[in-house]
Amino acid sequence: MAQLTDSISGLTTTQAPFIEEAQAHGQLYIQQPYGLYNDENHEAWRRLFARMQDRWQKYANEHFLKGIECLCLDPNKVPKLSDVNEFLCPLTGFQAKAVSGYVPAFLFFDCLRNREFPTTITIRRSDRLDYLPEPDIFHDIAGHVPMHTDPAFADTLVRFGDCAHTAADLVKSISDEGERTHVLASIIRAMARFFWFTIEFGLMNSKDGMKVYGSGLLSSYGEIAHCIESPLVQRFPIQLEWVINQGFEIDKYQPLLFYVDSFDHLFSLVDELEKWMKAGKLDNVAPGEPLVSEADLASFLRA
Numbered sequence: 262m263a264q265l266t267d268s269i270s271g272l273t274t275t276q277a278p279f280i281e282e283a284q285a286h287g288q289l290y291i292q293q294p295y296g297l298y299n300d301e302n303h304e305a306w307r308r309l310f311a312r313m314q315d316r317w318q319k320y321a322n323e324h325f326l327k328g329i330e331c332l333c334l335d336p337n338k339v340p341k342l343s344d345v346n347e348f349l350c351p352l353t354g355f356q357a358k359a360v361s362g363y364v365p366a367f368l369f370f371d372c373l374r375n376r377e378f379p380t381t382i383t384i385r386r387s388d389r390l391d392y393l394p395e396p397d398i399f400h401d402i403a404g405h406v407p408m409h410t411d412p413a414f415a416d417t418l419v420r421f422g423d424c425a426h427t428a429a430d431l432v433k434s435i436s437d438e439g440e441r442t443h444v445l446a447s448i449i450r451a452m453a454r455f456f457w458f459t460i461e462f463g464l465m466n467s468k469d470g471m472k473v474y475g476s477g478l479l480s481s482y483g484e485i486a487h488c489i490e491s492p493l494v495q496r497f498p499i500q501l502e503w504v505i506n507q508g509f510e511i512d513k514y515q516p517l518l519f520y521v522d523s524f525d526h527l528f529s530l531v532d533e534l535e536k537w538m539k540a541g542k543l544d545n546v547a548p549g550e551p552l553v554s555e556a557d558l559a560s561f562l563r564a
């Protein structure tokens with residue numbers, strides 16, 4: 262019966278019995294049960310992939326364009342993670358790793374440190390391609406993974422993982438529980454904001470003009486054009502003190518974006534972030550979004 266339900270609903274976002282079962286059993290890291298994708302799932306991938314082609318050529322940065330070619334993705338089928346990894350791993354050591362849902366902050370960053378990228382395996386409905394609050398395999402594989410083929414970008418993600426370990430070690434030395442929670446929540450918020458305004462929504466000022474490297478933009482048909490073309494979007498050179506104190510809303514086009522000059526520039530900013538963390542400069546960042554969950558806090562305290 263469960264198999265019958267699976268074959269009808271496939272691996273559609275929020276409608277996949279396979280994922281519900283994995284979550285119910287506390288299984289975060291899972292296999293990709295490729296046979297469960299139904300025709301509608303493949304059709305969703307086909308449509309999403311086809312409509313991005315021209316927009317990627319126009320707006321994406323050159324590292325992404327090179328990366329997505331290296332991965333040899335099938336335009337008509339949801340990708341198999343094992344196939345993706347065969348092309349990806351020899352380039353930077355990175356691998357896509359299937360997960361059943363939200364990965365608490367420390368575990369997420371720790372995966373990056375190990376050159377593993379927690380990857381959603383479900384896909385949005387084929388009749389709702391545009392708005393999706395949750396990540397799906399199109400966002401993760403077509404938006405994030407091509408960037409992981411670039412050595413400088415990959416090294417930057419690993420440095421994020423180092424920062425998470427530094428944070429976990431730092432807060433261990435705070436004996437007062439209330440103070441420890443306050444500092445840790447502030448550091449996680451700072452890291453999440455930095456990640457959001459770079460890895461998810463970053464722009465790069467290149468020799469060809471302003472280009473997109475953030476995966477939230479690279480996987481959005483509407484926003485990849487809006488973020489470059491719209492006079493309503495404010496684009497500023499990135500400043501660490503601004504980014505770590507800047508809140509954001511996830512369910513609308515971003516009105517404020519930051520650009521870097523290169524991935525070496527981005528890497529140096531993550532170094533700086535760690536220095537600031539050690540100096541206590543992340544202990545009291547501005548309150549607000551994103552909210553830090555109990556699971557995020559616990560993941561650092563258990564590290």
Ligand SMILES: [Fe+2]
Pocket residue numbers: 396400405461476477
């Ligand atoms: Fe993402």
